[in-house]
Amino acid sequence: MRTMNCIVLCILFSFVTVCGVGLYGPGTMTASAGSLDSPAARTSADSAMYTIEDIYNRLNDGTAGSKRTGAFTEPDSGPTEGTGHTLDQVMEKAPCVDDTNGAGVADVASGKKFWGLTSVAWGLKTGTSAGGGGSAAVAKTGQTPIVPLDPAPTGSDGDLQKGVAWPDLRFTDNTDGTVTDNLTGLIWLKKADYNSTAGDTGTATWDNARLFCNALESGQCGLTDGSSLGDWRLPNVKELSSLIDWAYYNPALSNADGTAKWTSGDAFAGVQSRYYWSSTTYANSTVLAWHVYLFNGYVRNVHKDYDYYVWPVRGGQ
Numbered sequence: 001m002r003t004m005n006c007i008v009l010c011i012l013f014s015f016v017t018v019c020g021v022g023l024y025g026p027g028t029m030t031a032s033a034g035s036l037d038s039p040a041a042r043t044s045a046d047s048a049m050y051t052i053e054d055i056y057n058r059l060n061d062g063t064a065g066s067k068r069t070g071a072f073t074e075p076d077s078g079p080t081e082g083t084g085h086t087l088d089q090v091m092e093k094a095p096c097v098d099d100t101n102g103a104g105v106a107d108v109a110s111g112k113k114f115w116g117l118t119s120v121a122w123g124l125k126t127g128t129s130a131g132g133g134g135s136a137a138v139a140k141t142g143q144t145p146i147v148p149l150d151p152a153p154t155g156s157d158g159d160l161q162k163g164v165a166w167p168d169l170r171f172t173d174n175t176d177g178t179v180t181d182n183l184t185g186l187i188w189l190k191k192a193d194y195n196s197t198a199g200d201t202g203t204a205t206w207d208n209a210r211l212f213c214n215a216l217e218s219g220q221c222g223l224t225d226g227s228s229l230g231d232w233r234l235p236n237v238k239e240l241s242s243l244i245d246w247a248y249y250n251p252a253l254s255n256a257d258g259t260a261k262w263t264s265g266d267a268f269a270g271v272q273s274r275y276y277w278s279s280t281t282y283a284n285s286t287v288l289a290w291h292v293y294l295f296n297g298y299v300r301n302v303h304k305d306y307d308y309y310v311w312p313v314r315g316g317q
Contacts, residue, residue, distance in 0.1 A: 043071045056085045059093035097122055100315075104185035105167060120172045120180050139164045139183055142245035142254060157246075170258030173267040177223035178314075184242050187225075189232070189312045193270035194221045201270070206289050206304035209277045210234050213312040227314060235313040237278035237290040237299065244297035249273075252297040275308040 040046035054065030095117050102117025108127025116125045140163035145152045152158030167182040179190050195204040196212055197220040216232035218225050245254040248261040256267035273295040282288035282301040290301050291308055
C-alpha cells in the first residue's frame with residue numbers, strides 16, 4: 001500500500017468529505033487527514049499527516065494529536081475491528097447545531113475566533129465583546145453621527161458611539177414564531193402583543209404577565225419552535241431594555257437589519273409603542289415593578305396591578 005500516511009478503511013459505495021478529511025469509495029476507502037499536496041517525499045517526516053484516530057481524540061478529549069516523526073514505513077497488516085473508530089463515532093463527537101451552550105459574538109472577547117454552535121450563527125466567528133468574554137459588554141445605543149442629531153455634538157453619544165458594535169443583522173426571524181437578537185443571543189416571541197397562551201392579545205397585570213410567559217410553549221401563540229413548558233419567561237428590565245434603539249421613537253426599535261426604524265413584520269409583529277412589563281421588582285416598594293416604554297425607551301416603575309403589554313423571552317445566561 002503506497003499512500004501518504006493514511007488510513008485504509010473498508011466501506012461500500014461511499015464518498016464523503018468531513019472536516020478536510022477525504023473519504024473515497026466504492027470498495028475500499030482511503031482517509032487522508034491533510035493536504036494532498038505533500039511538502040516533501042512520502043518517506044520524509046515533513047509529509048506526515050494526522051490520522052482519523054487523532055481527529056477522534058481531539059474531538060473527544062482535546063488531545064492535540066501528533067504527526068509521524070520518522071520516515072513512512074509500510075504497515076505490517078491492514079486495519080482490524082477495534083483498532084480505529086467508525087465515522088459514526090467521529091460524528092458523535094463533533095459539535096452539534098443549536099447547542100444551547102453555544103456562545104454568541106457578544107459573549108467572546110473582541111477579535112477572538114470561536115466556533116458558533118447555533119443554526120443562525122454556525123461556523124467560525126469573531127467575538128465583539130469589549131468585556132473579555134464570559135458575558136456581553138454594554139452595547140451601543142444605536143445613535144449615529146447624523147441620527148437623531150445631524151450633526152451629533154462633539155462628545156455626545158451619537159458622536160462617540162461607544163459600546164459593543166451591533167452585528168450586521170440585528171434580528172433574525174426564525175420562521176417558527178420566534179426572533180433571535182444576534183447582539184444578545186436572546187430569543188423573543190415574534191408577536192409582541194399576546195397576553196395569554198390561548199392567543200388573546202392585549203395587556204395584563206404583572207402577575208398574569210408572569211403566568212402567561214411561564215406557561216408558554218410550542219403550539220401556542222404561533223410557536224412551532226419545539227420549546228417546552230418552562231423555557232419562556234418574562235424578561236428582566238435589562239433584557240427588555242436591550243431591545244431599545246435610541247436612534248428612533250414610536251417605537252424605539254430597529255428593523256431586522258439594524259439600519260432603520262422597525263416596521264410591522266421586520267422582524268417583529270404586533271409591537272406597541274406602549275408600556276411593557278419586566279420581571280424586575282422595584283426594591284424600594286415590592287408592590288411595584290419596572291417597565292419599559294417602547295415609545296421612547298423610558299424606564300420607570302409602577303404598581304403591579306396595572307395592565308401593560310407582555311413580550312416573552314427565552315435563552316440568555
